[in-house]
Amino acid sequence: xxxxxxxxxxxxxxxxxxxxxxxxxxxxxxxxxxxxxxxxxxxxxxxxxxxxxxxxxxxxxxxxxxxxxxxxxxxxxxxxxxxxxxxxxxxxxxxxxxxxxxxxxxxxxxxxxxxxxxxxxxxxxxxxxxxxxxxxxxxxxxxxxxxxxxxxxxxxxxxxxxxxxxxxxxxxxxxxxxxxxxxxxxxxxxxxxxxxxxxxxxxxxxxxxxxxxxxxxxxxxxxxxxxxxxxxxxxxxxxxxxxxxxxxxxxxxxxxxxxxxxxxxxxxxxxxxxxxxxxxxxxxxxx
Amino acid sequence: xxxxxxxxxxxxxxxxxxxxxxxxxxxxxxxxxxxxxxxxxxxxxxxxxxxxxxxxxxxxxxxxxxxxxxxxxxxxxxxxxxxxxxxxxxxxxxxxxxxxxxxxxxx
Amino acid sequence: xxxxxxxxxxxxxxxxxxxxxxxxxxxxxxxxxxxxxxxxxxxxxxxxxxxxxxxxxxxxxxxxxxxxxxxxxxxxxxxxxxxxxxxxxxxxxxxxxxxxxxxxxxxxxxxxxxx
Numbered sequence: 439x440x441x442x443x444x445x446x447x448x449x450x451x452x453x454x455x456x457x458x459x460x461x462x463x464x465x466x467x468x469x470x471x472x473x474x475x476x477x478x479x480x481x482x483x484x485x486x487x488x489x490x491x492x493x494x495x496x497x498x499x500x501x502x503x504x505x506x507x508x509x510x511x512x513x514x515x516x517x518x519x520x521x522x523x524x525x526x527x528x529x530x531x532x533x534x535x536x537x538x539x540x541x542x543x544x545x546x547x548x549x550x551x552x553x554x555x556x557x558x559x560x561x562x563x564x565x566x567x568x569x570x571x572x573x574x575x576x577x578x579x580x581x582x583x584x585x586x587x588x589x590x591x592x593x594x595x596x597x598x599x600x601x602x603x604x605x606x607x608x609x610x611x612x613x614x615x616x617x618x619x620x621x622x623x624x625x626x627x628x629x630x631x632x633x634x635x636x637x638x639x640x641x642x643x644x645x646x647x648x649x650x651x652x653x654x655x656x657x658x659x660x661x662x663x664x665x666x667x668x669x670x671x672x673x674x675x676x677x678x679x680x681x682x683x684x685x686x687x688x689x690x691x692x693x694x695x696x697x698x699x700x701x702x703x704x705x706x707x708x709x710x711x712x713x714x715x716x717x718x719x720x721x722x723x724x725x
Numbered sequence: 726x727x728x729x730x731x732x733x734x735x736x737x738x739x740x741x742x743x744x745x746x747x748x749x750x751x752x753x754x755x756x757x758x759x760x761x762x763x764x765x766x767x768x769x770x771x772x773x774x775x776x777x778x779x780x781x782x783x784x785x786x787x788x789x790x791x792x793x794x795x796x797x798x799x800x801x802x803x804x805x806x807x808x809x810x811x812x813x814x815x816x817x818x819x820x821x822x823x824x825x826x827x828x829x830x831x832x
Numbered sequence: 833x834x835x836x837x838x839x840x841x842x843x844x845x846x847x848x849x850x851x852x853x854x855x856x857x858x859x860x861x862x863x864x865x866x867x868x869x870x871x872x873x874x875x876x877x878x879x880x881x882x883x884x885x886x887x888x889x890x891x892x893x894x895x896x897x898x899x900x901x902x903x904x905x906x907x908x909x910x911x912x913x914x915x916x917x918x919x920x921x922x923x924x925x926x927x928x929x930x931x932x933x934x935x936x937x938x939x940x941x942x943x944x945x946x947x
Contacts, residue, residue, distance in 0.1 A: 469830075476832045625825040629782050629814065629929050631915070633828065636922040640831075645889040647877050693781040701779065810930070817929055824919075831920055 460606035463613055466711060469620070473712045476639070477655045489656035490719045496643040496650050507723045513590070513664035516676055517721065520591030523584055528573045534588070537569035546596035546718055550603060550707045552612040559615050559707045562589055563678055564698055580697045581681035582673045586662040589678060590721040593661065597720035601659070603711045615700075619708030622701060623654075628692030649725070658710045660722035667725065679706055761796045764808035765789060771815035780822040785814045863943035866936050873932060873940050878923070882947055890922060897945050908941045 477489060488495050494504040524534050524542070538545050549562040560568075563585055567577045578584045605616045623634045637646070638654035645651075661679040669675035680702045684694035695701040768789050775781045788811035795804035866872045868884055876884045880893035887893075901907035910917065912927030926932045932940065 472830065472832055621825075621828055624828040624830060626821065626828070627780055627825070629784070629817075629931060630924040631821065631929060632922065632924065633825075635830070636920075640920070641890045641922055645887075647888050648886045651890075688783055691783040693776070693783050693786075695779075813930060 460604050460609075463605045463607045463609075463616075465613065466605040466616060470712060470714055474655060474715075477642075477653055480642070481653075486715060487656070487717050487719075489653050490659040490716060492652035492657060492660075492724065493650035495653070500650060504723065511664070511723060512669075513675060513721065513723070516587050516664070516674060517591055517594055519584075520587035520589070523588050524591055528570070528575050530573055532573055534566065534569055537565065537572065542592065543595045543597075543599060546592045547599045547601055550703065550710055552604070552606060552609065552615070552707075554606070554609060554612070557611050558700070559703045561680075561698075561703055561706055562592065563680070564703070580678065581684075582668070582677050586676035586678055586681075590662045590664075590676060593718060594720040596718040599718050601710060601713050601716050601718065603707065603714060605707075605711060615704050616708055616711065618700070619704035619706070622705045623708055628687065628690035630690045632690040634686065654709070654712065656713050656716050658706075658713050659716055659719045660724075663722055663724045665724045679709075761792070761801065761804045761808065764805050764812070765792050765796065768792070768808045768812035768815060771812050771819070775815045775818035775822070778819065778822040780818045780825075782814050782818050785811050785818070788814070861936075861939070863939040866932070866939045867943045872936065873926070875940065875944070881944070894944050894947055897947055901945075904941065904945055907945060908937060911937055911940060 474486070478484075478486075481489075484495065491501065491504070494501040527533050535542070539548070546562065549565065550559050552558075553560050563580055566585060566588055567580070570577055605612050626633045626636065634654065637651050638657070641651050642653045643650060658679065661682070662676050663682070664675045665677060666675070668677050678697075680697040683702045683705060684697065687694040768785075772781060772785045772789065775785070788807050792804045792807035792811065795801045795807060861869065861872065864883075867875050867881065870877075875881060875894065876887045878888040878890035880887040880889070880895075882895070897907060901910075910923075913925040914921045914923035915925055915928075924931055926940075927934065927937050
């Protein structure tokens, strides 16, 4: 009986921590500071939001090319489709917005978020599909197509909104999920024995053949992205962040994980938290 | 016990093979040979272990599939080579997982 | 029994080592092709090498290698597994992970050592 009471009390406590804006874990905040200070020290002439331009922030010629493309982005039609899909009613008459809190420009930055009840991280794409199944619709594909259009529409609508992902202080499970993502980021894997950090922390701004390695800081601000490389493959160029993770893993000759399982979702959690305080820059072009 | 048997047959086959590195055709090494089957089974088992710790490599299963395909035709020294390459990869991947147990930032 | 099994598996590991390099060695590539080829050494991905186009800048230029590695075997060891000297290095362990065969590593060493 005593046990039951403590469980109930604990549940109430957990419930309340969701209701009240949770405080950032002190350990995570220390990680964020160390991570961002590393980049600031390495590139003292850059402001925090400059990092969001990725490889183009590191090279003037490439930045000019990028800005030219972004004046007339090749993906505007897809953003319009995303908006249309967002506003199209399901068979039951409801729309996507019924599943989310707040106006359209405030949705992107709510994710990824820790769901204490479910004991796992939820990201935007997972919630889009959950919204569909909750309303009696079939799931849509995770990595590109309609999913990427809707997600890109929400990312673009959120331009200028600040990333503020919270790993709640005192929630051991949330911290464990964060730490798994962190370990993934720093672990060398694949036949080429490369970690995310090897390229996107240690070698930022350097060239791999003709391409410039982007900083891990701010990578999350502009996803889904429209990539020339993806355009040349099947599809129309759009892909989500987890599609990109899979591509990175293949390039280091590791077997990619299935998207929207714990591995990449925890990674996305860590990866996004590291960019806390940065502005969403809207969906962008990448080569 | 089954496992022990499997390992011993795998090993027996391997050491036999290593004693004879010429890629020429041998009667004992035909498509149905237990040697190749055991090597493929060993590679598959090791790769499952690598996957379980989350460090499977990209091409290991491709090599195993290739080995299986090659083993369907007689005279297939490359089937064994391929299976052994897959197994070596799987073992390297497992070692990598151990090496990365404490991976973290260097700042 | 346990002992027997472990010694047996040691033998099998050795056997695997012997068998492995057979595979990729089939095609005859020149030293330069192995060093530059994107599907072989792809050294240019990270290193400037005289005579190579579009080099990366992640690693140091591969120049004056005889002065930097008076002992050729040290250069070979660095290519075989650079994590021995620095566990955090971005350089892939070309020999240890079987990215190149032993013969191909010799070819790369020969090519780079002439620069």
